[in-house]
Amino acid sequence: MxxxxxxxxxxxxxxxxxxxxxxxxxxxxxxxxxxxxxxxxxxxxxxxxxxxxxxxxxxxxxxxxxxxxxxxQPQGHIARYETRVGDNHHHVVCRRCGKLADVDCAVGGAPCLHASDDHGFKIDEAEVIYWGTCPECQAELINE
Amino acid sequence: MxxxxxxxxxxxxxxxxxxxxxxxxxxxxxxxxxxxxxxxxxxxxxxxxxxxxxxxxxxxxxxxxxxxxxxxQPQGHIARYETRVGDNHHHVVCRRCGKLADVDCAVGGAPCLHASDDHGFKIDEAEVIYWGTCPECQAELINE
DNA sequence: CGACTTATCTTGACTCGTTCAAAATAAGCA
DNA sequence: TGCTTATTTTGAACGAGTCAAGATAAGTCG
Missing domain, CATH: 1.10.10.10 (Winged helix-like DNA-binding domain superfamily/Winged helix DNA-binding domain)
Structure with a gap:
């Protein structure tokens, strides 16, 4: 591709x-x-x-x-790019070092795509970003 | 509050x-x-x-x-603020005009918080942004 | 209540990812 | 092979946000 x-x-x-x-x-x-x-x-x-x-x-x-x-482009970070498209996967971002990893959809094909009340918006995409701490940063935090 | x-x-x-x-x-x-x-x-x-x-x-x-x-701070937009915190709600953003609206969680309390494979990250928040077209922009698009 | 300490604010310069514009270049067509 | 014009190069500019130094005022203590 x-x-x-x-x-x-x-x-x-x-x-x-x-x-x-x-x-x-x-x-x-x-x-x-x-x-x-x-x-x-x-x-x-x-x-x-x-x-x-x-x-x-x-x-x-x-x-x-x-x-x-x-x-x-997670908040507070500059733009990043990837070629993996069209499979509705999401991302985890490390709050500490900014590292980014892929996360497959927890719910299946197109999760969360239906909002409870969409205010009349015609929604075409649900973008999910998980925030947390990566393994390396977790280790470093313990050693402080 | x-x-x-x-x-x-x-x-x-x-x-x-x-x-x-x-x-x-x-x-x-x-x-x-x-x-x-x-x-x-x-x-x-x-x-x-x-x-x-x-x-x-x-x-x-x-x-x-x-x-x-x-x-x-949706991609391509400057930062916005709100006082409604702690109730795990999300947002819809209009791709055309940037308008933003609140969306309550579709799934309930804390949806999507469990990623299928978290790569060892310790996840503390799931941020969901729905992208679409607001009612006004839908109307304007039809009139073109 | 008045003086003091220092967190907070003002001022103004500056950063840096990104975009704009004009002239130069090269992709694809005839 | 030459032409047309979409792309690139070049270099300046933009703007949201940050930094730093000195001025100010919030809270404290006598």
Missing amino acids: TSQDGIEQVLKAASMRVTQPRVAVLAAVAANPHGDTETIISAVHREHPAVSHQAVYDSLKLFTSLGVIRQI | TSQDGIEQVLKAASMRVTQPRVAVLAAVAANPHGDTETIISAVHREHPAVSHQAVYDSLKLFTSLGVIRQI
Whole structure:
């Protein structure tokens, strides 16, 4: 799905050009699960030093709107990206160090999607973020 | 709970001073449900023109850490605040205009708090944000 | 009640992730 | 191979939020 060919398919299907920066960005996101923008930019630069940060931002935004990648941005943290989309999974965030991990839906397919009173809103997505403390930080807290 | 006396109780219990800016900020948050920082600052200024934006930021952070108010910050939007805390309710956000509404828990007391696999994280909160389109925006979209 | 201590506030500069805009480049078509 | 125009590069700008130093006032103690 994020293979070289897959990328081209997706882009062409959306009438978008297949460019080096775009391919590099998608590869970087796939290679750095939950990586933030900074990480993605660095990863891209390793292979293609000439790619500008702007191109990375543009590509990330494009892929996000196409549904190929997903942006996650917990409160107080900068944006992170992942290629795992469409399976309705959620995330746990460590309050202390900001680490992020995937969490499959507790309830099944599309949990929590029905609010008790939706105020007339037409809801299309339920985003769940679990907050807590990661194993490493738990250990460090004990040693203080 | 956010009455004049209540505020003093909370602050004193935490060994914090009861100051004009703090009282004004809490009153402003109570009077502007889901108001963003800009709104809170304006509201405070109406009564106390001399209060600085920094004092507002400080107070908001203080009250948030004390658990008196809650900060909500959907992706791509600036921080908003509300005084309704401790009842585990969630929010719907309009993708189009950013409007925010309260949503009571669909499942009951503390839904979704148990992740299927928590990766060793010690989870203390489940934050749910529903994304959709508010009634007004639905109407406008039809008229286009 | 008045002086003191220090938490809190004011002021104003600054950070940093992200966006904007114009000129240069290269992807894809003919 | 050349052309058209979507993308990129470049470099400046934005804005919510933070930092730091000195001024102020809340609470305390005599």
